[in-house]
Amino acid sequence: VSAVVLLTDFGASDWYVAAMKGAILSREPDATLVDLSHAVPPGDVLHASFLLEQTWRLFPQDTVFVAIVDPGVGTARRPIAVRAVERMFVGPDNGVLTSPLEDPSAEIRVIDPARVGAHALSPVFHGRDLFAPAAALLAASAAFASLGELVRDPMRLAASRAKLDGNRAEALVVYVDRFGNAITDLREEELRAWLKGTDAAKVRVRAGTGEIVGVSRTYEDVAPEAPLALVGSTGRLEIAVHGGHAGARLGLGVGDSITLEKAG
Amino acid sequence: VSAVVLLTDFGASDWYVAAMKGAILSREPDATLVDLSHAVPPGDVLHASFLLEQTWRLFPQDTVFVAIVDPGVGTARRPIAVRAVERMFVGPDNGVLTSPLEDPSAEIRVIDPARVGAHALSPVFHGRDLFAPAAALLAASAAFASLGELVRDPMRLAASRAKLDGNRAEALVVYVDRFGNAITDLREEELRAWLKGTDAAKVRVRAGTGEIVGVSRTYEDVAPEAPLALVGSTGRLEIAVHGGHAGARLGLGVGDSITLEKAG
Amino acid sequence: VSAVVLLTDFGASDWYVAAMKGAILSREPDATLVDLSHAVPPGDVLHASFLLEQTWRLFPQDTVFVAIVDPGVGTARRPIAVRAVERMFVGPDNGVLTSPLEDPSAEIRVIDPARVGAHALSPVFHGRDLFAPAAALLAASAAFASLGELVRDPMRLAASRAKLDGNRAEALVVYVDRFGNAITDLREEELRAWLKGTDAAKVRVRAGTGEIVGVSRTYEDVAPEAPLALVGSTGRLEIAVHGGHAGARLGLGVGDSITLEKAG
Numbered sequence: 001v002s003a004v005v006l007l008t009d010f011g012a013s014d015w016y017v018a019a020m021k022g023a024i025l026s027r028e029p030d031a032t033l034v035d036l037s038h039a040v041p042p043g044d045v046l047h048a049s050f051l052l053e054q055t056w057r058l059f060p061q062d063t064v065f066v067a068i069v070d071p072g073v074g075t076a077r078r079p080i081a082v083r084a085v086e087r088m089f090v091g092p093d094n095g096v097l098t099s100p101l102e103d104p105s106a107e108i109r110v111i112d113p114a115r116v117g118a119h120a121l122s123p124v125f126h127g128r129d130l131f132a133p134a135a136a137l138l139a140a141s142a143a144f145a146s147l148g149e150l151v152r153d154p155m156r157l158a159a160s161r162a163k164l165d166g167n168r169a170e171a172l173v174v175y176v177d178r179f180g181n182a183i184t185d186l187r188e189e190e191l192r193a194w195l196k197g198t199d200a201a202k203v204r205v206r207a208g209t210g211e212i213v214g215v216s217r218t219y220e221d222v223a224p225e226a227p228l229a230l231v232g233s234t235g236r237l238e239i240a241v242h243g244g245h246a247g248a249r250l251g252l253g254v255g256d257s258i259t260l261e262k263a264g
Numbered sequence: 265v266s267a268v269v270l271l272t273d274f275g276a277s278d279w280y281v282a283a284m285k286g287a288i289l290s291r292e293p294d295a296t297l298v299d300l301s302h303a304v305p306p307g308d309v310l311h312a313s314f315l316l317e318q319t320w321r322l323f324p325q326d327t328v329f330v331a332i333v334d335p336g337v338g339t340a341r342r343p344i345a346v347r348a349v350e351r352m353f354v355g356p357d358n359g360v361l362t363s364p365l366e367d368p369s370a371e372i373r374v375i376d377p378a379r380v381g382a383h384a385l386s387p388v389f390h391g392r393d394l395f396a397p398a399a400a401l402l403a404a405s406a407a408f409a410s411l412g413e414l415v416r417d418p419m420r421l422a423a424s425r426a427k428l429d430g431n432r433a434e435a436l437v438v439y440v441d442r443f444g445n446a447i448t449d450l451r452e453e454e455l456r457a458w459l460k461g462t463d464a465a466k467v468r469v470r471a472g473t474g475e476i477v478g479v480s481r482t483y484e485d486v487a488p489e490a491p492l493a494l495v496g497s498t499g500r501l502e503i504a505v506h507g508g509h510a511g512a513r514l515g516l517g518v519g520d521s522i523t524l525e526k527a528g
Numbered sequence: 529v530s531a532v533v534l535l536t537d538f539g540a541s542d543w544y545v546a547a548m549k550g551a552i553l554s555r556e557p558d559a560t561l562v563d564l565s566h567a568v569p570p571g572d573v574l575h576a577s578f579l580l581e582q583t584w585r586l587f588p589q590d591t592v593f594v595a596i597v598d599p600g601v602g603t604a605r606r607p608i609a610v611r612a613v614e615r616m617f618v619g620p621d622n623g624v625l626t627s628p629l630e631d632p633s634a635e636i637r638v639i640d641p642a643r644v645g646a647h648a649l650s651p652v653f654h655g656r657d658l659f660a661p662a663a664a665l666l667a668a669s670a671a672f673a674s675l676g677e678l679v680r681d682p683m684r685l686a687a688s689r690a691k692l693d694g695n696r697a698e699a700l701v702v703y704v705d706r707f708g709n710a711i712t713d714l715r716e717e718e719l720r721a722w723l724k725g726t727d728a729a730k731v732r733v734r735a736g737t738g739e740i741v742g743v744s745r746t747y748e749d750v751a752p753e754a755p756l757a758l759v760g761s762t763g764r765l766e767i768a769v770h771g772g773h774a775g776a777r778l779g780l781g782v783g784d785s786i787t788l789e790k791a792g
Contacts, residue, residue, distance in 0.1 A: 003553055005546070011442035012276065012540060013303040015318040018269070019497075021298050022322030025267055029324050033298065034549050034561065039541040042443055043507065054543045058550030058656070060557050071507065074482030123482040125497030128322070178539035179570055218602030218651040233547075233653030243571065243599065275706035276540060277567040279582040282533070283761075285562050286586030289531055293588050297562065306707055307771065335771065338746030387746040389761030392586070 001030040002062040002139040005055075007048055008127065009040035009069045019128045020066070027136035036065070043071040045096050049157055050175055053099035054234055056087055064138045065100075066131050067091035074123035079111040079130055080154055081138070081147050088144065090134045092126070095157035102156075112148035162186035164194045169260040171237060173252055180245025182207065182252040186237040186260075191215075195262075202263035205229045207239040208250035219243070229260075265294040266326040266403040269319075271312055272391065273304035273333045283392045284330070291381075291400035300329070307335040309360050313421055314439055317363035318498055320351055328402045329364075330395050331355035338387035343375040343394055344418060345402070345411050352408065354398045356390070359421040366420075376412035426450035428458045433524040435501060437516055444509025446471065446516040450501040450524075455479075459526075466527035469493045471503040472514035483507070493524075529558040530590040530667040533583075535576055536655065537568035537597045547656045548594070555664035564593070571599040573624050577685055578703055581627035582762055584615055592666045593628075594659050595619035602651035607639040607658055608682055609666070609675050616672065618662045620654070623685040630684075640676035690714035692722045697788040699765055701780055708773025710735065710780040714765040714788075719743075723790075730791035733757045735767040736778035747771070757788075 004024055010016040017038050024031055036055060040048045048069040056065055070077075070092040078093040084103035090111065091097050100106055113121055116134045134147060162171040162185050171186035195203065205212040210227035219242045222228045227250060232238035239258060241249045252258075268288055274280035281302050288295055300319060304312045312333040320329060334341075334356040342357040348364035354375060355361050364370055377385055380398045398411060426435040426449050435450035459467065469476040474491035483506045486492045491514060496502035503522060504510045511517060532552055538544040545566050552559055564583060568576045576597040584593060598605075598620040606621040612631035618639060619625050628634055641649055644662045662675060690699040690713050699714035723731065733740040738755035747770045750756045755778060760766035767786060769777045780786075 003557065005550075013301060014441045015301060015315045016441075018298065018300040018315075018319045019322055022269075022319055022324075022327075025296070025298070025327075026322060026324045029267065029296070032553070032557070032561075033296075034546065034553070036546040037541060037543060051543045051546075055546045055550055058547055058554060060550075060554040063550075063553075072484060075484045122497040124494070128497065177542045177544075220600060220603045230652070233650040233656065277565060278705045279565060279579045280705075282562065282564040282579075282583045283586055286533075286583055286588075286591075289560070289562070289591075290586060290588040293531065293560070297560075336748060339748045386761040388758065392761065 001028060001032070002064050003032040003034055003059060004135050004139050005034045005036050005059060005063060005065045006038070007036040007040070007052055007065065007067045008038045009042050009044065009048065010038050010127070012038055016125070016127065019125070020068075020132045023128050023132035024136045024139070027133060028140045031136065031139045040069050043069065045069050045094055046157055047175070048096050049098045052096070056100060057085065059087065061086040063087050064135045065089045066127070066135045067096045068127040068131055069096050070094065070126065073126050078151065079126060079134075080151055081109050081111050081134060081144065082154070083107045083144050088138045090131045090138070093151070093155050095155045097154070098157045101154055107144065108151040108154050109144070110148040110151050115146060115148055160185040162190060164190060167262045169194055171258045171260070173239075173254055173256045173258065176247040176253060180241065180247040180249070181232060182239040182246050182250075182256070183232060183234055184237045184239070184258055188231045188235045191231070191237055198262045204261045204263070205239070205258065207246075207258045208252040208256065210239065210246070210250040212239070265292060265296070266328050267296040267298055267323060268399050268403050269298045269300050269323060269327060269329045270302070271300040271304070271316055271329065271331045272302045273306050273308065273312065274302050274391070276302055280389070280391065283389070284396045287392050287396035288400045288403070291397060292404045295400065295403045304333050307333065309333050309358055310421055311439070312360050313362045316360070320364065321349065323351065325350040327351050328399045329353045330391070330399045331360045332391040332395055333360050334358065334390065337390050342415065343390060343398075344415055345373050345375050345398060345408070346418070347371045347408050352402045354395045354402070357415070357419050359419045361418070362421045365418055371408065372415040372418050373408070374412040374415050379410060379412055424449040426454060428454060431526045433458055435522045435524070437503075437518055437520045437522065440511040440517060444505065444511040444513070445496060446503040446510050446514075446520075447496060447498055448501045448503070448522055452495045452499045455495070455501055462526045468525045468527070469503070469522065471510075471522045472516040472520065474503065474510070474514040476503070529556060529560070530592050531560040531562055531587060532663050532667050533562045533564050533587060533591060533593045534566070535564040535568070535580055535593065535595045536566045537570045537572065537576065538566050538655070540566055544653070544655065547653070548596075548660045551656050551660035552664045552667070555661060556668045559664065559667045568597050571597065573597050573622055574685055575703070576624050577626045580624070584628060585613065587615065589614040591615050592663045593617045594655070594663045595624045596655040596659055597624050598622065598654065601654050606679065607654060607662075608679055609637050609639050609662060609672065610682070611635045611672050616666045618659045618666070621679070621683050623683045625682070626685045629682055635672065636679040636682050637672065638676040638679050643674060643676055688713040690718060692718060695790045697722055699786045699788070701767075701782055701784045701786065704775040704781060708769065708775040708777070709760060710767040710774050710778075710784075711760060711762055712765045712767070712786055716759045716763045719759070719765055726790045732789045732791070733767070733786065735774075735786045736780040736784065738767065738774070738778040740767070
């Protein structure tokens, strides 16, 4: 029996997550339940998609992910299941599953309520009544194809992409974490290719009110309270403050622009 | 070995929940531990009782629920165990177990510390020292009757009940969830009986500063930012705002009154 | 397969905890994962050490604890593993493991990345890339000695100690919990020895703006809203307010001094 990983915007205070866990365990008592996060801002599909992207490949084969950020619950949006790189995913067809859908050999199916035994379906809680039963079936090794018909046009969110010119690069902040680290859309391999032949220690980075010279390896490469740029654990350029909250200190939030310039 | 579901007001920051989990796993290492919620407002027995009511029937048979909201810990209030509808419950006899106690064939026993091996009992942490050991025993299939003597007069909280007259109904808000949805004490079957023969689409609902006409099926039945009334996943009338927080927008909190009027 | 207990300052919003869980489950799918707390204030090693001290002995033998509060990640601080009282611990050598290190027969080893299969090591996320793999190995019964060489000088945090004179004692607040209870460094056995021959009911306690007479057994020993002193579930003197938040009511925070005086 597989692990079932839950990602929602249900928060930690209410009973919605527990309702889903009950619905899973009553069908598959041996499932290992893992919380990815339930603190996604309400309805923020992009945020949830980012959290899923950072984690799903770390879990074992056959893990089932349930991603429920679903402001359109009860409307015509389809419930879908995805199989990609030997993991499985269920969620609404609203872009929350964009990361596994980037696998070119992903198999995508609509979830047919009748086929997963979802007989009484609240129009406002498909997490409990539809996605949890589907996840329990997959965790118990049900044939993926049994869920429903193939889907050829699932919704994908557009990926944010850094702009890299000769001497200048522009990245956007896509996430600010608990520590205040501002994670951008500039990936390590793009950065390295752009920097080729220049001295990374002399790159000038402007991030909010911060002016940074050079790309560091770890937080303690700079003095306490100083801002720095580094490639973080996501494999993307991050702006941080040693021992402090870069988001608050430098005035950085999601969507803000960061610029890099090669030394003249 | 059963699932053990934990519901407390201990919060997520301290070690109290982990202490209970250690006390359970050291006695029954194969128990599947599930968090219902630990964000119950300190001492709010009614709130915890509501969370338990929404979830317990979703879990498999033989699940053991540990509900610890216990402002009177260390006083004369009894520790009790309940068996109802093939699930088991332990907690203080202060009303937190009201929902399973509504089962007319519920069996209720006092938990005798000596019988559950609770030898060193902190007067202020029965969750760790008494209820966790009792839950571990029940999860490991101990005979329910072995916990202690029968109890005939457990404490129950009075259920909040909507008032339904000929053309007018009054409900109370009993819970506001993370999304701001204000859940009332008016149940779907009561609402349907009251509406019989009238047009549900013309009912006038007054909820805080909101005036709503008709009962919707899902959030997207109304324009963005508009208020609506619908039967939510709890099977009760809820007041919501499409894409917004009804509690904050309409000024609705627990205990506030909602009125419904049939079209004249 | 053992339980793996996670203690971090990663918070509940981001994906860092889930990344660690994925890294553990992909190596040892049968591990039972338990969250001790992820709400440690960022970088607060002393706070994490306190939470670990309150809980680790409650878990079964062979439990593996992963304690990641690691402001110096990526620098020269060593990653270590500790075996004490039949439990195992991994974390940075920065004092977070002080409690198990107090066991005089503790065995301490540096974690050699190569020996735990940590090939690609982000300089800023050893929780995912080094400590999670090490914990998975230990949970799967790997020989403790295989992790790396012995360490003889691990870092320990200095324990806070109450000052006990003839008629006067001074304790420091070391933790304020969710309920507002202010836990001090004065242990029950020290208190009892100091009180010997005097009437505990007449001791005068000054704690912030609160003046308290006597040491209570439980919260309801005093009137609602009244402050009290009691030996809490940690076995230390705590200052509480019956039904209220002592930290806020009496102006008490970590590091504040409490005085006790015997009756004249």
